Amino acid sequence: MSHASSTPPRLSACPALSRIVDARDGGLCRVKLPCGELRADQAFALADAAETHASGIIELTNRANLQLRGVRSGEASALIERLLRARLGPQLGEAGEDGDIARDVALGQRLAAADDVRNLMTNPGAGRDAYASYDTRPLAREILNMLQYAPRFAALSPKFALLLDGGERLAVLDHSHDIWLCAMPPEDAQAWFAFGLAGRPSTEQRCAIGAVRDVDVPALVRALIETFLDLAEPHETRLRETLARCGIDAFLDRLHAHVACPVRNGDDRAVSAWRRTPAEPSLRFGAHEQRTRGFWHVGAQPALGRIDPATLRGLARLAQDCGDGIVRMTPWQSVLLTDIASEAVSRVEAGLDAVGLLRDAAHPLARTIACAGSPGCSKSHADTKADALALAALLPDDVEVHLSGCVRSCAAAHCAPYTLLAVERGRYDLYRRSVPPDLDGENEPARSARIASSTDDALAARRFGRRIATHLTIEEAAVALGTAARRSDPHA
Ligand code: SF4
Structure with missing residues (x-):
């Protein structure tokens, strides 16, 4: 067993509500929102806190959370206390709400560990979407409680991610999750959830490895995490790493030791035939x-x-x-x-x-995303926000683009159709997600091998696709995007 039940919480450098991380523009505080929901009273408290203790810049994240930038030196403790009083963090009872985070190190660690594991995404229209098969919010609350109160789960990385999908039409299907569950069409008044590991529900291919009844979803999630913690080596933070080493069969064999509820396996006809309905x-x-x-x-x-x-x-x-x-x-x-x-x-x-x-979805800024970039982020090669504003004024119709200050891709968990990756101030390499037949005669394996000559290049190719132009100014990028979009449009 790699992660014994006494394993201390995993040390993390990711921002959290009680772990404010230094950035160039001050502290960064991430506030996780269960099911992406922020009550009006919490929104007022958060707005006041951002103004009083930080720069006032509030960022929306690609996991439907918020983060406050520019937390001022010496203000962290007051900020955390204020957010906890608004019930915007893990709820640990009176100690969590009234303790002194600045002096009580153990309390701070407990809060950070409970906060780190609250990585369960639902779709934004959960409980409202006209096309959903299931309102996932009550189940999501149950799972979130289980995650933050189980001491062993403090060993999970803050990046370990779960999806609970009710089949909504307004859904993100291109993010990868360690564990995903998706509501199947009801069967004899019984709701079932298909589930899969280290990936995403697919609209086209067989993708589920099993299914459980709705009432058994929390027990299954617990068993899957216990199995992962049993099998993972200390350096393995994501399920895909453990599966790559030990294989799905060994994982499922181990899972049987933890799971007591009925599980339909992937060969069950309803499970193998199931596909996720398309999202919009x-x-x-x-x-x-x-x-x-x-x-x-x-x-x-x-x-x-x-x-x-x-x-x-x-x-x-x-x-x-x-x-x-x-x-x-x-x-x-x-x-x-x-x-x-x-x-x-x-x-x-x-x-x-x-x-x-x-x-308006057609507005250029609705088709442009950018990470924090410089000067706020020390890893950035360019001021991505300012460059994105300049690009938006020139952006060709129908083109969606992501500007990233480095290969980490903080603004997008998915691969955008086009990515501009900063290489120096005001200069970007352009990547295209899909690879239509080669435009320049070079075959794809040869090209991939060439661009994968360094670690960052390999990562960029994996994350963003094929590099089609280099070292562009913003004006040149706008022209290149127009050319690339026309050449990949079969009707052009
Ligand atoms: S993608 Fe890189 S440059 Fe942009 S915010 Fe993340 S770490 Fe900073």
Whole structure:
């Protein structure tokens, strides 16, 4: 057994609510939101905290969380206390809410460990989406409680990620998860969840390795994590690493020791035939009717994933006045307001316009994402946010692009159609996700071998696709994007 039950929490450099990490522009504090939900009262508290203790820049993340940038020196403890009082962290009872984080090291470690494992994503329209087979939120709450209270799970990496998918049409299907579960169409009034490991639900291929009843989902998740912790070597933080070494059969053999509930295996006809219904990410923009007729969800996106405290307060007021009082964050770094009555939709749309959010998917800034970049991030080779703004003014129609300051790709867990990877100030290499027939005559294996000549090149090729141009200015990048888009468009 690699991770004994007495294993101390894994040390991590990732930001968390009680682990504020230094960046060039001050401390970075990440606030994880169960199911991406932020109540209006919490939004007001967070806006006040960002203004009082940090720079006021609030970032939306690609896992539907928020992070505060520029936490001031000496203000961390007051910030954490304020966020905990707003119930924006793991709930450890009175000690967690009233303890002194600055002096109580053990309490700080307990909070960070409980916070780190709260990596369960649901889809933004959970419980509302007209096409979902299942409202995943109650199950998600049960799993989140289990994750943060099980001492052994503190050994999990903060990157260990789970997806609980209710079959919504508004869904992210291109993120990889260590464990994913997706609601199957109900069968004789019984709900089943297909599940898989180290990947994502597929709309085209057989992908599930088994299925369990809805009531057994928390027990299965617990058993899968216990199995991973049994088998993982200390350096293996993600399930794909352990599976690559020990194989799926050995993993499933071990799983049987932990799981007591009935599990349909992957050869079961219903499981092998199951495919995830296609998603429609464009539904994150604009108004769409919910499962309950006469109520709508309305979505919009802040430019480049950042808002300020005034915008957050404006969103909270809209949610309070016209909806269910909750601002939902999405993995596209956008927001969704839910339970808007038909007669209030236009008021909400006007309110979103007034706080400066984008409701039109065709807007260039709705098709552009960028990581924090310099000067905030010391790893960045360029000021990606400023360059993204300049590029948006020149961006060809229909092109989606991601600007990344380095190969870590913090702004996107998926591979965007085009990525501009910074190589120096104001200069980028251009990558294309899909590889249509070679445009320059060089065959793909030869090209991949050539560009994979260094570790960063290999990682960039894996993350972003094929490098099609190098060392471009922003103006040159706009031209190259237009050319690449025309050449890959069969109708052009
Ligand atoms: S992708 Fe790199 S440069 Fe951009 S924020 Fe992440 S670590 Fe910094």
